[in-house]
Amino acid sequence: MSSAIECVKKIIPPYQDHLPTASVFAPSNIALIKYWGKRDETINLPVTDSISLGNYGSQATLSRAEQGDAVFLNTQPVDKHSEFFRRAQTFLSLFRPSPDFYFKLEATSNIPIAAGLASSASGFASITLALNVFFNWQLDLKALSILARLGSGSAARSVCPGFMHWHKGMALDGSDAYATRLDVTWPELRLGLLIFSDKPKEKSSRLAMKESVYTSPFYQVWPECVEKDLEQILPAIAARDFALLGSTAEQNALAMHACMQTSRPATVYTLPETMKMMHLVWKARRDGLPVYFTQDAGPNLKLLFEAKHLTDVKAHFPELVEVRPF
Amino acid sequence: MSSAIECVKKIIPPYQDHLPTASVFAPSNIALIKYWGKRDETINLPVTDSISLGNYGSQATLSRAEQGDAVFLNTQPVDKHSEFFRRAQTFLSLFRPSPDFYFKLEATSNIPIAAGLASSASGFASITLALNVFFNWQLDLKALSILARLGSGSAARSVCPGFMHWHKGMALDGSDAYATRLDVTWPELRLGLLIFSDKPKEKSSRLAMKESVYTSPFYQVWPECVEKDLEQILPAIAARDFALLGSTAEQNALAMHACMQTSRPATVYTLPETMKMMHLVWKARRDGLPVYFTQDAGPNLKLLFEAKHLTDVKAHFPELVEVRPF
16 A cells, blocks of 8 residues: 555656746546446555546646645636645645645636536646646656546546556556557547536545445456456457447446446436437437447446447437547 | 156146136236346246235136137237237146147236236236146145246246245256245335336347346346345345335345346346436435335336335325235
8 A cells, every 4th residue: 555645756756946837738538448446545546447538628737826725727716625626735735845835726628517528537637747847757658647546546547638548557556557548540430428417416436436346246247347348449449440349338338337226325327318318329229320328427428439420420419519539 | 957848747636627617816926136037948947036025916717628729818819829829828738638628718917007017927827826726736835836937937926925935946847946925914015116118128028137147247246146135135024124125125126237237238128217216216215205116127117115105105106006915
């Protein structure tokens, strides 16, 4: 067991100087093979590998503040008593050169509100990338992925765009639990956001994940589910085999939700509208349209399809927000 | 591996005579611990024990027919090419004293249409009970449960009303795979049927069950789920502990559906309306009303509650059809 600060000290060079300001963008990401369950909750070590696809994201601008930390989100000051402020400050404190060194963080996001696009992933990844510039660390992607992970597990996958493979690793200090980029571009691949609920979740994904690990009888099978899904999706990505990519992502999401609904208490993020959309996806597929969904720890669905089917997919799902990952 | 006819020959006495007619009622049943998966598909041997509660049911009237078998359902003749006729005839053939002995079966049912109340269970149980009278076999409940099982697995639990415990058994010939009655009456216990879909299923539960057994990665855990749920629900029934009964039945149903949604292809009987009702149940419970649901291989839900809460439950679910199992 390592603390976050120990992990940081192994990676960043001694403090020398900082730039006046540093501003960096990091993508959010949608997991095609989900991250569900931690083997270490302190430094966010995952039970399994996961695979994601980057999309919208966040810009983080860092500078030095004079009197205490200050955080802005989309130009608005963030309440110092909020969870958002607390998490950002806890993360920034890992990198404070001295106790009297304060940060000003200006975060902006182009993520559609309530899209369920793991904004914390792009948030912590963009802060990490901004810190790297601000302090001139010149770290590689592996090191940046490890640092971002300390803020939010899935931020490990948000240090660059495209397909990312977060390796679960074996080391207790998390030194091998980082994401690497898959060397594949797939310009025809599309994500479609179906946003029908913007209500805050009743249960955080952090808690739901923990309850699955400790109480779902099916969770013991989840790691082997992921292994099998990885064995399918990695060749599917390499070969740009859309049907295999889509079907694997969809079955992986259904398996994650099966773990949730069998935890005690049961967690069911699926709403009637979610179920309606799922059945529409299955019907569209029976009618010959290659479209698949994935679902994260929330009610909204994300569709997977190819550019050539955009018109048909939009005909079935007029409210769809198209995302081009490449 | 035994054939159905071998199983029958071990149980029924040699043919002597028959009554002019025999008419017997058998209840349908709702499983609180589900039967999901067969270890032998020929003679319907289950992978796990299951627990059910009887309710509405079917009356079967048997007599001898002169020229070929004839089957009537609610006074209407049943088409000889239908699945219903075929299954009834296949079952009756197990008991034919000679090839030129034909049956007239008149079945009537008081099960609300499309209630998802396992009408085949009460159907085959009532035929079995009627055969027992018709041929004067004088068989005990154990033997009758085994015979009914040959028609439809869950019919093993429909040979008498009340709580029934179908034991999975070990024997290859199914001689220990029969249901026994739990010696508990619980007059305050209520079932509530929420019937919002009467469309025929797109996939039979027989096929969905088989796909779960052979393709769901979670199915390997299902038997131990059932074991744990049995360890909870048997004492709950004995002690008339409603909350424990309800929560166990609900979690068992969610686990069965988790097996279905992770089979390939996925089976999802849940409709948007199902999900709406589930969330209403959870909300009612958060608001202090002790109500639980169970769901079989179909979209409709069955509620569990106590008589004293009928008014409150009806306020939340005005469309509820109340059933008194005792």
